[in-house]
Each structure stands twice: as structure tokens, then as C-alpha cells.
Amino acid sequence: MSDTTAEIVICGAGIAGIAAAYHLAVRRGMTDVVLVDERPPLSLTSDKSTECYRNWWPGPGEAMVALMNRSIDLLEEIARESGNVFRLNRRGYLFATADPERVPEFLRRADEAAALGAGPARVHGSPRGEYQPAPADGFEGEPTGADIITDRALIRRHFPYLTEETVAVLHARRCGWFSGQQLGMYLLERAREKGVRLIDGRVERVDTTGGRVRSVTVAERGGQRTISTGRFVNAAGPFVKHVGRLLGIDLPIFCERHAKVAFHDTLGAVPRHAPMLLWSDPVRLPWSDEERSELAGSPAHRHLLEEFEAGVHGRPEGAGESQAVLLIWTYDVEPVEPVFPLEVDPTYPEIVIRGMSRMIPALSAYFPRLPRAVVDGGYYTKTRENRFLAGPLPVEGAYVLGALSGYGLMASNGAADLLADHISGRPLPSYAPAFRLERYDDPGYRALLEQWGDSGQL
Ligand SMILES: Cc1cc2nc3c(=O)[nH]c(=O)nc-3n(C[C@H](O)[C@H](O)[C@H](O)COP(=O)(O)OP(=O)(O)OC[C@H]3O[C@@H](n4cnc5c(N)ncnc54)[C@H](O)[C@@H]3O)c2cc1C
Numbered sequence: 150m151s152d153t154t155a156e157i158v159i160c161g162a163g164i165a166g167i168a169a170a171y172h173l174a175v176r177r178g179m180t181d182v183v184l185v186d187e188r189p190p191l192s193l194t195s196d197k198s199t200e201c202y203r204n205w206w207p208g209p210g211e212a213m214v215a216l217m218n219r220s221i222d223l224l225e226e227i228a229r230e231s232g233n234v235f236r237l238n239r240r241g242y243l244f245a246t247a248d249p250e251r252v253p254e255f256l257r258r259a260d261e262a263a264a265l266g267a268g269p270a271r272v273h274g275s276p277r278g279e280y281q282p283a284p285a286d287g288f289e290g291e292p293t294g295a296d297i298i299t300d301r302a303l304i305r306r307h308f309p310y311l312t313e314e315t316v317a318v319l320h321a322r323r324c325g326w327f328s329g330q331q332l333g334m335y336l337l338e339r340a341r342e343k344g345v346r347l348i349d350g351r352v353e354r355v356d357t358t359g360g361r362v363r364s365v366t367v368a369e370r371g372g373q374r375t376i377s378t379g380r381f382v383n384a385a386g387p388f389v390k391h392v393g394r395l396l397g398i399d400l401p402i403f404c405e406r407h408a409k410v411a412f413h414d415t416l417g418a419v420p421r422h423a424p425m426l427l428w429s430d431p432v433r434l435p436w437s438d439e440e441r442s443e444l445a446g447s448p449a450h451r452h453l454l455e456e457f458e459a460g461v462h463g464r465p466e467g468a469g470e471s472q473a474v475l476l477i478w479t480y481d482v483e484p485v486e487p488v489f490p491l492e493v494d495p496t497y498p499e500i501v502i503r504g505m506s507r508m509i510p511a512l513s514a515y516f517p518r519l520p521r522a523v524v525d526g527g528y529y530t531k532t533r534e535n536r537f538l539a540g541p542l543p544v545e546g547a548y549v550l551g552a553l554s555g556y557g558l559m560a561s562n563g564a565a566d567l568l569a570d571h572i573s574g575r576p577l578p579s580y581a582p583a584f585r586l587e588r589y590d591d592p593g594y595r596a597l598l599e600q601w602g603d604s605g606q607l
Pocket of ligand 1: 160161162163164165166185186187188189190191192193194195196197198199200201202350351352353384385386387388392407408409525526527528529550551552553554555556557558559560
């Protein structure tokens, strides 16, 4: 590449842009790829993640599961070739309920997931069930699909730390977590070895004279640079809509605030070998009688006595002596403009720890004196049905890789691989149409959107 030309310019060095650069340069042999970011790589949303992955996704259709299976295949391949530098594990996602009426739903979801390609459903309804727990580390040779345990003795044997009221658990198996930062840095290093250049600057203009990409103007510390190029990828994370406007395109995207709580679990309430733990029932926060009457008298805090929606979840983080635990609970999903730094309700850590104590009662030992918690977060950048965008835009040479919502770490390789197929003109996988912007032009798809059910957001 010379300073003023490139085969392709990618805006955004979050996990999406970096994975795109990697798949274009390393796996498709494209030379002359330029990545532009006004911040350090992976520093806006991609380092705020809980870093989990799952092939556990609802329909309609098989696209989401197929894409995630491909993405996880790629993660495993890269883990093998790198000596697992990003510590991919396969502990699974453990959904639990204390509501007997939810058990048929667990069974239905497991059957649906099996039909969509996530792997078989295995039901364990007796104390002698052949349930095989997940190892803490590694990812090879593990089952796919899901185990549903409905026998309470078997649940207690394997998960003694869950509330005794638990009546069923669903353990989704092609799931776990990894270090997103290590994965991103590995992909970036491999891409740079193949000539990818990283420019520290802000994409301010894309020249699309005549309906096709001609150049990209970048504001750098030392001034402006215009890069002549025929191809441009918008991978601007929460700013994907803003960067879309530089191309004259209004992308159907919005942002939601999501934050996670990290604290040192000095009392060891969450076992270090635990899988990702998710409570599937709505929760009323536990308060003492005194706290309850105090909250009832405070208009600003009265809502803390109401029922919160299902979905509080968390997991242990880190190896060795680490005591870190991450918790997350999204009960406020109002669309907002992405503004940094993110503002988070100061009561969030207490709400999440109290909420999670419904699932793991040992956490209630922290109520008298809450642990010091670090809260960080960012935005889920989403389409209305929570399926990302990867593919061409209606300006020749322009592409998008965005709206990766709360699953961009796990989906980044599959999504970037798909984008690279579009750009390099390779045959496209069957799931490609589900992630193109053009899907919204299809009246059949628009009708489907009107009755879309579960978006898969946790
Ligand atoms: C609390 C939380 C928990 C999450 N948990 C998970 C999880 O468990 N698993 C999972 O897979 N995902 C998770 N996610 C989602 C995941 O973090 C995101 O989907 C992913 O990081 C999005 O990556 P990105 O590259 O699209 O965006 P970003 O990481 O935001 O990168 C976009 C980049 O574009 C740059 N940019 C924007 N505009 C310009 C411009 N004009 N010029 C130059 N540069 C520009 C920005 O500086 C930024 O660096 C979570 C997210 C949050 C907030």
C-alpha cells in the first residue's frame, strides 16, 4: 500500500473490523488492507464484553445457529493453531428455574434447538441419569446440544450451589467463554503479518461520486489523508449508523445500554469451575422488612420492590488465584443514542448481586456489606430482530459488518468470514441472505418481522 491508495479500507478496529481484516488478508490473500480507528484497537465495545459464546439461538429458520456453528468452528480452529492463546473453554450455559411450569418450555427449547442444528436434547429425569459435567478448561471432545435435568437429586449432586428450589436445569453444551482481547490481538497480529496497516484516525468522508466508492478521507493527528480505494467496510460498532450516513445510507440500527458488574468473590459464593449461570424466572429482590418499608416510602426507589424480568446471569472470570465474578442483568432496554462514557445507575451492582442471589443463595452473605464492584459496559448495536448485518450496501464497493448486538465476540469470525466471501466473490453459504441489508426489501421478510418472537437476547 502507498499512503494514498488501498485495495480496501475498513472503518473500525473493534472485533468486527479486526476479524474482517484477518479473514480478508490471512484467509483470502487480499493485500493492501487498511484498518482505520480513532481509538486504540478493541477499546470501545469489544473490551466490555462478558466474552461468552453459544450456538444456542432461536429461529425463525436455521440461519443464526448455522452462522454461530461456523463461527465456533473457526474459533476452535484458531484456538488449535494458536495453542489456545485466548483460553477458549466449553463449560456451557446453565439455565435454571424454580418454576415447574417452565420445565415444558425447557424441553421445547431443547427440541427446537436440536431441529435448528444446535445438537441433540438429552433428558435426565432420574437420580441415575447419565449426565456428563463439563470440564473447567479445554474444548475438545465435548457434547453438543443440551442436557435437561429434571431430577432434583441429580441437580443437587452436580450443582449444590444453586437454590434448593431449583426444579430443572438446561445445560446448553456448545457454549463457554474465552478472552476476547487475546483473540482480537491474535487476529490483528496475524493480519499485520500479511500487510494489514492500522491508521490512527477518524473516517470523516467517503467519496461516492457516481454511485461507487472512490476514496476515504481520514482525519489524523497530523492532518487529513485521503485514501483512494474502490472498497470500504463500515465496521464502526455503535457508530455504524453515523458512518452509514457518510455513504448516504440510513441503516436500520439502534443502540441499547448494557453494563456488567465485576467483583472479587472473596466468600467463594460462585464456584470457580461453574458454567455460565442464568436464572430463567422473574425475580423479586430480597430485602429485609426494614429495607422494604424504607424503599416503599421512597418514590425514587420504590421500583426496587417490583418484579424484575428474568435473565440475571453471570460467571467466574479468570484462572489460577482469581476470585473475579462477572454479573449482568439487562432490565432496561430503551433505545438510546450512543454517548461515551456510558452512564450507569449507581444502584446497578446491588440490584444485580441481590437478583443473582435468587439463583445462588450464598451471594446473600454480601448483603450487609456489598463488595466493591467495578461496573463497565457499552452499547448493543442492533437491528430490530437482533440479527447482524454483513454484506454489500447499495453503493458499489461499500459493505457493512455491524449490529453485532450482545454477541459480536462469538459471531465475529463467522460474520467476517461471510463478509470476506461477499467481497472476494466466493460462493456464499446458505445463511448469507439472513444477514444482508436487502432482506428488509423482501415483503415476506417484513411480514415475518411483524410476528418475530424471541430475539435470542439474554
Ligand atoms: C456489557 C456487554 C456484554 C457483552 N457480552 C458479550 C458476550 O458475552 N459475548 C459476545 O460475543 N459479545 C458480547 N457483547 C457484544 C460485543 O462486545 C459487541 O458485539 C462487539 O464488541 C462489537 O464489536 P464491533 O467491532 O462491532 O464494535 P466496537 O468494538 O465498538 O468497535 C467499533 C470501532 O469503530 C471505531 N469507529 C467508529 N466510528 C469511527 C470513525 N468514524 N472513524 C474511525 N473509527 C471509528 C470505534 O472507535 C471503535 O473502535 C457484549 C457487549 C456488552 C456491552
